[in-house]
Amino acid sequence: xxxxxxxxxxxxxxxxxxxxxxxxGTEPGRGAMTVVSRRELVERLDAQGSGPGSGDLDAVAAALxxxxxxxxx
Numbered sequence: 001x002x003x004x005x006x007x008x009x010x011x012x013x014x015x016x017x018x019x020x021x022x023x024x025g026t027e028p029g030r031g032a033m034t035v036v037s038r039r040e041l042v043e044r045l046d047a048q049g050s051g052p053g054s055g056d057l058d059a060v061a062a063a064l065x066x067x068x069x070x071x072x073x
Contacts, residue, residue, distance in 0.1 A: 001038055009038040013068055033071060035064055 001009055001020045008023030012032040023037060036044075044060050 001041065004038060007039050011035040011037075011041075011064075013071075033068075035068055 001011055004020070006022060009020055010023040012019055012021055012034050014032040018035065019032075021032075041060065045056060
């Protein structure tokens with residue numbers, strides 16, 4: 001997701017699987033739950049003063065996993 005050029009890429013949970021989709025193509029009626037957008041993910045990493053290659057990516061991934069779990073994903 002971080003390697004994509006499109007800022008509107010979105011990580012969604014759909015049918016128990018995660019997918020990276022074009023944000024412009026997400027349809028709320030598809031039953032997909034948005035986990036995080038590429039832009040939000042970059043902002044989270046920037047706020048921690050780290051880049052995609054750092055160990056902080058594991059911390060962000062764990063936080064996203066917890067968020068999905070609490071949403072019932």
